[in-house]
Amino acid sequence: MASRGLESRFEHLSVTDENDGGEGLKKTGLKSKVVPKSQLSQTSNGGNLLKMALSNNNPAPVTTVTVPSQAAQWRGSNAPTSATSPPRKATSTSSRPSDELVKAEQKAPQIYVMPQPKEFHLGMFEIGRPLGKGKFGRVYLARERGTGFICALKVLHKSEIQQGKVEKQVRREIEIQSNLRHPNILQLYGHFHDSKRIFLILEFAGKGELYKHLRRENRFPEWKAASYIAQMAAALKYLHKKHVIHRDIKPENILMGIHGEIKISDFGWSVHAPNNRRQTMCGTLDYLPPEMLKPGSGDNWYGEKVDLWSLGVLAYEFLVGEAPFEDTMIMTQRRITRADMTVPSFVSPEAKDLIKRLLVLDPEKRIPLDQVLLHPWIMKHCVKGERATQRESKSSGSKSSLEGRE
């Protein structure tokens, strides 16, 4: 497997190699770069879900997104140079100071259209401050030089991906995430690679990890938790409609937009990967649904209902500050298989009711997402179109995050 090499595995994605003699730099035409569906489905090895995900009538890429202030302010600004230097030198010769990136991310939101060039390459981006580091990727704030579009550039080293034997997951992450358009799902605008690295051009999540907010606040007030759960339910409904199962819903995989809105991230690591189970098992068990713990249950046992269970765990953790089955490894497993948990008395009866309807052992009996959105706890706290942050800052006046774009 590994001997085939990543380079060849990614060949079919027809991305620009930075070392292609600068051909990418010379191209001027702006066109959408879309990987043909026929090519994508060839790549999936037993990836029925992937085929299903892609067989949906996906519209041409929708590129209108809400991002932190961009080109207009950029061009108008006369930002001074500062000590903030980019972590890596970009290959282009543009002389704009990179610390403007930091300023740009702090400005007011606006609707902006992501340019869709035929091919992306590193020279098109000015690299800003590091946003974080994952198992395989390092993520940087970045700005597309031509338009000033602010994004996050995730850099994956091919050697690390190969060593970690996650080539397939990375490819699926790219294929699936780039076909999703929803305000509560982190968008993948495009990707490219050079001889050593793969670059993912991601929507910039201005407020970072939800996990950090939760740890800082210990637990969320009910109105905020309800708003987050409503946004999660809306995003999951959209995913399930496209036959995509996230399977790894937890606070660590949720980022927050500049208005404090939910952005689900981390696709592909476990979405359609039966052979991925061991890796999942090595991580936290807290969010694993009981049907995924059953021994000998084959590869067909999991369905979209696993995300409902995780949504229940999430609601609990938002309100209580810790996951419902948090315990020793053995005990967590045992308690999950019995749905053995207690909701503390400070949690409202409505919230408790929703948690109990989600944390049901029989996947078929879990409350469906449509009903989650209509549940009294959600109805009580979430006026349609209202977001957590709009309560904090009434002036933001943005569009409902509960409505997907299709």
Ligand code: ATP
């Ligand atoms: P894993 O390797 O398990 O996926 P991870 O999710 O932490 O771990 P990455 O997705 O590589 O790894 O991201 C690393 C960190 O960078 C994140 O935890 C987050 O803090 C930050 N980050 C990633 N993507 C973005 C983004 N689009 N906008 C803002 N910050 C981001």
Ligand code: MG
């Ligand atoms: Mg991640």
